[in-house]
Amino acid sequence: MMSSTSSSSSSSSSSSSSSSSSSFLFCFFKSLIFVEAIEQLGLLVERNL
Incomplete structure (x- = not known):
């Protein structure tokens, strides 16, 4: 979610x-x-543990 926002703002x-x-x-x-x-x-790994 956050990464897509960052990439769009970086291009602009x-x-x-x-x-x-x-x-x-x-x-x-x-x-x-x-x-x-x-x-x-890291969150995914924590959930799997």
Whole structure:
């Protein structure tokens, strides 16, 4: 849920920003999505235990 929101906002931010800051924003949102995915995996593992 959260990751899809982050990816959509990252694409809109990247298109409105300059090239140097857009690459930084892209990496920032990619790491946010990565952390969100890890948290979801952790929740799944906890439920299975």
